[in-house]
Amino acid sequence: MADLHIPDALLVKNYIEGNETALSILIKRHESKIYGFIYSKIADRDISNDIFQDTFIKVIKTLKSNSYNEEGKFLPWVMRISHNLIVDHFRKTKKMPMYRETEEFSIFSVMSDDSLTIESKMIVDQVEVDLKRLIEELPEDQKEVLVMRMYQDMSFKEISELTDVSINTALGRMRYALMNLRKIIDKHQIILTN
Secondary structure (H helix, E strand, O other): HHHOOHHHHHHHHHHHHHHHHHHHHHHHHHHHHHHHHHHHHHHHHHHHHHHHHHHHHHHHHHHHHOOOOOOOHHHHHHHHHHHHHHHHHHHHHHOOOOOOOOOOOHHHHHHOOOOHHHHHHHHHHHHHHHHHHHHHHOHHHOOOOOOOOOOOOEEEEEHHHOOOHHHHHHHHHHHHHHHHHHHHHHHHHOOOOO
């Protein structure tokens, strides 16, 4: 049971240095959280198992290539990988809805051109760049919660479990992050519209 007291960062370091058992400990330690997160989004056991395995294949490849630099944030990093794989899964399996043309219904009534003009695309891109730069100015704990909530679409329950704080603390950090973002926007007189 001494494995429970070894920090994730040390286990990652040991694995990179060739200790295969260290990865087994990490997987066992976080398996239920990671798999539970995946299953909560997919709701299919076989696909969830595939995504869980793909997640750790990416983890292994990244660790073996010495490109891991999360500085002690192993679980949130793995959760981001699994989240990205879930998004990829939904993109691949997205099916077009079937419509049949009748006298009262025409396919043209549901078709639209949602593509952005070049100008509006440039504005959207610039707003995103400005917003990411502003988020970098936030305190680390607020930035972490804001990114998990807004960019990784995590619930406050998931955020509280990942960051080992109460749901109320996560909510508070989000509130302060938004308040601080407003102050930063006012201070720099930035207009974030598209």
